[in-house]
Amino acid sequence: MTKSYLDAAIEIAQDAGKVLIEEMTRPLDLHYKGDEVDLVTQADKRSEKLIVERLTKYFPDHAIAAEEGTGHESASEFRWHVDPLDGTTNFAHGYPCFCVSIALAQRNALLAAVVFNPVHNELFTAARGEGAALNGKKIYVSSNATLSTSLLCTGFPVHNRKGNPNLQYYGDFTQQSHGVRRDGSAALDLASVAVGRFDGFWEFGLQKWDTAAGVLLIEEAGGRVSDFAGNPYQLGGPVILATNGLIHEEMRAMALEISRRTSSAPPHSPAKR
Numbered sequence: 656m657t658k659s660y661l662d663a664a665i666e667i668a669q670d671a672g673k674v675l676i677e678e679m680t681r682p683l684d685l686h687y688k689g690d691e692v693d694l695v696t697q698a699d700k701r702s703e704k705l706i707v708e709r710l711t712k713y714f715p716d717h718a719i720a721a722e723e724g725t726g727h728e729s730a731s732e733f734r735w736h737v738d739p740l741d742g743t744t745n746f747a748h749g750y751p752c753f754c755v756s757i758a759l760a761q762r763n764a765l766l767a768a769v770v771f772n773p774v775h776n777e778l779f780t781a782a783r784g785e786g787a788a789l790n791g792k793k794i795y796v797s798s799n800a801t802l803s804t805s806l807l808c809t810g811f812p813v814h815n816r817k818g819n820p821n822l823q824y825y826g827d828f829t830q831q832s833h834g835v836r837r838d839g840s841a842a843l844d845l846a847s848v849a850v851g852r853f854d855g856f857w858e859f860g861l862q863k864w865d866t867a868a869g870v871l872l873i874e875e876a877g878g879r880v881s882d883f884a885g886n887p888y889q890l891g892g893p894v895i896l897a898t899n900g901l902i903h904e905e906m907r908a909m910a911l912e913i914s915r916r917t918s919s920a921p922p923h924s925p926a927k928r
């Protein structure tokens with residue numbers, strides 16, 4: 656049952672990826688959602704159109720939550736979380752670090768996940784209880800057990816930039832590790848934890864479509880995902896901490912220490928968009 660959902664998501668993500676590659680060679684059709692930082696391109700819209708139409712054709716009863724707003728509600732307990740182009744700012748500047756992210760949840764349980772990087776032709780997949788894979792080969796989180804020898808990643812959402820406490824965390828984690836990358840695609844960042852390229856990732860204010868696929872990838876690859884308090888991460892929660900499991904408590908302790916020290920850090924306040 657789950658397998659056919661995953662197969663559908665793979666087919667659709669790969670076709671959406673072709674749209675993104677095609678759009679890279681065309682003149683940029685750029686618009687702003689609100690202020691001059693939250694970008695949306697023709698590529699986001701075309702990719703979402705393809706994904707929503709195809710999911711609706713295959714699973715007409717299912718609900719679809721898609722970033723650009725063309726999904727639909729339904730009475731079904733199945734819900735697809737769709738980010739048609741994760742890394743829009745990168746895409747708009749020709750920086751080739753972006754992906755398509757599609758995940759299926761039944762009530763609150765993630766069942767299937769696909770993150771597809773069409774530039775490198777990397778297809779990350781996971782199905783609940785069946786493990787995670789990159790281009791069909793099983794993947795696992797890293798075995799690095801100390802923060803000081805870890806490579807980390809984070810991100811800075813475009814909305815509510817002034818209210819985001821992350822600069823302090825970025826600086827402190829940079830000093831305590833091999834470094835903190837900021838690649839600009841949360842779904843790819845999470846997939847990179849699942850495949851062991853990064854040992855840990857955190858970010859404030861991510862949306863469900865940013866994290867749904869990546870969370871299942873990490874869980875199925877043997878990692879751990881929580882909030883800073885150590886509670887299981889809820890999709891759309893104010894902060895996500897995703898690691899190989901081994902450095903989780905060390906990162907969590909440091910994050911709590913930073914939040915205690917910095918008066919401006921509200922790690923448990925809800926994300927606004």
Ligand code: IPD
Nearest residue numbers: 741742743810811812839840841
């Ligand atoms: C963004 C990227 C980025 C993250 C932002 C997201 P988008 O998604 O994942 O890495 O820092 O919070 O909004 O807008 O490119 O789909």
Ligand code: CA
Nearest residue numbers: 738741742865
């Ligand atoms: Ca996104």
Ligand code: CA
Nearest residue numbers: 722738740741
């Ligand atoms: Ca997006």
